[in-house]
Amino acid sequence: MADTAFDTPAYRYDLAEVRANHATLRAALPTPSRLYYSLKANPHPAIVATLHAAGCGAEISSLGELAAALAAGVRGDQILYTGPGKRDAEVTEAVAAGVRWFSVDSPGGLDQAERAARGLGAQVRCLLRVNDRVPNPGQGLTMTGVASQFGADVAWIEQEPEAFRPRPSATVAGFHLYTGSNVESVDALVTQFAAAAATARRLRDLLGIELTMLNLGGGFGAPFARTGGNADLTGLADRVREPLDRLFPGWRDRDPLVAFESGRFLTATAGTLLTRVLDVKYSHGTPVVVLESGINHLGGMSGLRRLPPLVPALHATAEGADDAADDAADGRALTGAIVAGPLCTPLDTWARAANLPDVRPGDVLSVPNVGAYGLSASLLAFLGHPAPVEVVCDGDRVVETSRLTLTRAPAEARENSTEPRDER
Numbered sequence: 431m432a433d434t435a436f437d438t439p440a441y442r443y444d445l446a447e448v449r450a451n452h453a454t455l456r457a458a459l460p461t462p463s464r465l466y467y468s469l470k471a472n473p474h475p476a477i478v479a480t481l482h483a484a485g486c487g488a489e490i491s492s493l494g495e496l497a498a499a500l501a502a503g504v505r506g507d508q509i510l511y512t513g514p515g516k517r518d519a520e521v522t523e524a525v526a527a528g529v530r531w532f533s534v535d536s537p538g539g540l541d542q543a544e545r546a547a548r549g550l551g552a553q554v555r556c557l558l559r560v561n562d563r564v565p566n567p568g569q570g571l572t573m574t575g576v577a578s579q580f581g582a583d584v585a586w587i588e589q590e591p592e593a594f595r596p597r598p599s600a601t602v603a604g605f606h607l608y609t610g611s612n613v614e615s616v617d618a619l620v621t622q623f624a625a626a627a628a629t630a631r632r633l634r635d636l637l638g639i640e641l642t643m644l645n646l647g648g649g650f651g652a653p654f655a656r657t658g659g660n661a662d663l664t665g666l667a668d669r670v671r672e673p674l675d676r677l678f679p680g681w682r683d684r685d686p687l688v689a690f691e692s693g694r695f696l697t698a699t700a701g702t703l704l705t706r707v708l709d710v711k712y713s714h715g716t717p718v719v720v721l722e723s724g725i726n727h728l729g730g731m732s733g734l735r736r737l738p739p740l741v742p743a744l745h746a747t748a749e750g751a752d753d754a755a756d757d758a759a760d761g762r763a764l765t766g767a768i769v770a771g772p773l774c775t776p777l778d779t780w781a782r783a784a785n786l787p788d789v790r791p792g793d794v795l796s797v798p799n800v801g802a803y804g805l806s807a808s809l810l811a812f813l814g815h816p817a818p819v820e821v822v823c824d825g826d827r828v829v830e831t832s833r834l835t836l837t838r839a840p841a842e843a844r845e846n847s848t849e850p851r852d853e854r
Contacts, residue, residue, distance in 0.1 A: 436831060438794060439705040439722045439818040441805050443472075445480045446825045447700035448801075451660065452484045455650065455695055458663035460671045462682065464689040466510055468648070469495040471693025471802035472701070476822045476830060478502035481696060489691050493520050496527060506530065510557070510645070510689075512606070514579040521546040525554060533557045533606045533645070535581050537593040544597035555603035557645055558594060560584060562609065562629050580608070584629060591636055602639050604686060605630040608647030612694065614661040615651075616669070622649065624673040631677040641686040644678070648691040652698035653799040655728065655742035660695050694802035701801025703728055703818070704747065707793045708772060710764075717767040719789060724771010724778040727818055728800060730809035741781045742797045744769065746789075763787050773813050810834070 456465065466489035467481040473495055478488065479502035488499035491513035499509055506528020511521075514535050521532070525546045532543050534556045547554040561581035587594050596602045607626035613619050623646045634641045651661035674681045674688060681688055705723040712718065729740035764786045771778040789795065810817055817834040 435828075436821050437819050439703065439727055440821050441800070441818050442702045442704060442821045442823060443474060443477060443697075443801055444700045444823050444825065445476065445829065446823075448477055448480050448697060449484060451696045451699060452481060452486070454660070455663070455692055456485075458666045459690055460667045460674065460688065462684055462687075464643075464687055466645075466689060466691045467696060468691050468693035469498060470806075472697045472804065473498045473806055474820060474822070475502050477697060477700075477801075478504070482508075486696075493523060496524055496529070500527060512559075514581075516542065518542060518546065522549065525550050525552050530554050531557065531643075532600075533559050535559045535579070537582075537590075540594070540597055540600055540602070544600040547599035553599055553601070555601050555642065556596075557604045557606040557643060558582065558587075558602055558633075559606040559608070560587070560629060560633065562607065562625065581606070584633070587633060588636065595637060596639065602637065604641055604643035604645065605633060606645040606647070608645075608649070608691065611649045612651050612654075613649040616661075616663060616666050619649070619663075619666060620669045622647075623670050627673050627677050641678075643689055644681075644686045645689040645691070648693075648695075650692050650695035652694040652802065654694070654698060654803065655740060655797050655800050657743050657745075657798055660699060696802075698799050698802040701799070701804055703797040703800050703804065704794055705797070705818075707789045707791050707795065709791055710789060713768070717764040717786075719764065719767050719769050719784075719786060721769065721771055721780075721795070723818065724773050724780065726771065726773055726778075726809045726812050726815055728797065728804055728808055729780065730807060730812075741784070742800075744784065744786060744795045744797060746787055747794045747796050764789065772815060775813075805834075 459465065465486050467478065467486040468489045469478060470491065475498060478498055482488070482502055482504050487508040487510060488504045489510045489512055490496050490499055491511070496509070496511070507530050509529045510531045510533060511524050511529050512533035516539070521542055532554055534540050534543060540556060543554050543556055559581035561578055561583045563584050582594065594602065607629060609622050609626060613622065626646050627644065630641070630644050650663065653659065678686060703723060705721045707719060708722055709720040710717070728742065766783045767786050768779060769781040769784045771780065805818060805820065819831055819833050821831050822829045
């Protein structure tokens, strides 16, 4: 299938790659264990459905993600609802939809789950999210051992254990310890999981609870908008079994059930962004390449300087590969180029010193490994440009195409329109 057989800009997702990533990760995890797909990475219904069919539960943190999971066929009792802040109405709606597992970050979260469950005559199980004392090394994004909205500090639980004990309709059935994201080293992952298991064992004994589930989180590394592959997880399963066998001798009989989460490892390498060159010029002697896509389609948070600059890899597509090779051979490549998107803000810049072939308006470039934290993590509504097409493939076969519609129509047109807001 040609790269430009559809409109650009376009995100292309390959379900065959999603399934392959799932098989790789499952083989790297100790068994038996449960794997949740974190919808925050990419909530596209086809991806959620593919991973559910492969055996994944769904880890969600909003009603939008709940709707996506349910639409993909995930049952409520296969969903874990997480997040440091939840409104009463959304917890109640989730319970009504059949969700029975919640991650809570405080005694207030336990009380909230209790109210929602009691009001509906239901019983829910809560994982107490724990913020351990010190961060673990080797993390791309630290989520424990520092002041954080995520979880209850170990010291707080130890000082006030009564506040964290089960409620009548909201049982404390386990712990949730997610200590870091985008970890590429097996050594760092083993350290992270072993420390989390030791903390869970200590707190189980302190609270005197029956530990039904131990969610050790995830953080399995994957590339983002750069060339490369997922982290090598060789040997992880055998090394994680040792602390689990020592601390929880019954875990192999699912006492407790050990769980993991993953988003980027499952989907990052399955996604590619295709975007055309709109303009090429020189400014103060520096080449400037303007693309169809900018921070509104990829890297929105880095565009707002909340994260390090994105600087994505940009590759010529199949139709332009020969020209790119000729450009390089003839010395016509663009060196030190500014790569910008179409938005009316100087923040819409992907790179300020990129090396590119001698691209021209109309050429199509591709950004690899953006199946996670791509379109749904961008500033899509900013300035109202159309959303990219999302093309779902299974190997070389196109399965479906769709496009989110976000632009507001005039009031009169909205009143008369029967078109759905989201064509997907």
